[in-house]
Amino acid sequence: MRAFAPALLAFALLGAHALAQQKADDHSAHQAGSPATSAAHAAELTDGEVRKVDKDAGKLTLRHAEIRHLEMPGMTMVFQVKEPALLDRVKVGDKVKFRAEKAGSAYVVTVIEPAR
Numbered sequence: 576m577r578a579f580a581p582a583l584l585a586f587a588l589l590g591a592h593a594l595a596q597q598k599a600d601d602h603s604a605h606q607a608g609s610p611a612t613s614a615a616h617a618a619e620l621t622d623g624e625v626r627k628v629d630k631d632a633g634k635l636t637l638r639h640a641e642i643r644h645l646e647m648p649g650m651t652m653v654f655q656v657k658e659p660a661l662l663d664r665v666k667v668g669d670k671v672k673f674r675a676e677k678a679g680s681a682y683v684v685t686v687i688e689p690a691r
């Protein structure tokens with residue numbers, strides 16, 4: 576029985592180490608998808624002002640600041656919206672923050688929220 580003790584001890588230590596390792600991995604995985612990262616992503620929203628809302632066509636006109644990820648300077652232009660419901664959240668004259676993506680030849684607003 577005594578002869579097994581060191582092996583058991585080693586096993587226990589290894590097991591504890593493996594657990595600690597797994598915990599660390601879980602932690603880093605959690606960090607990658609944490610709200611902090613999402614917030615950093617949200618910081619990439621572009622400032623804009625609603626000029627026109629066309630619910631029937633699913634389009635809205637925005638005067639927007641420079642959109643860095645699309646390499647687009649500030650201008651007034653028409654965007655399509657990813658979901659018609661996004662248009663229910665804004666009205667002409669609203670200051671907004673939004674995210675636009677290029678989809679073929681069109682630009683599509685995927686996120687829009689009131690600017691604070």
Ligand SMILES: [Cu+2]
Nearest residue numbers: 647648650652
């Ligand atoms: Cu533009």
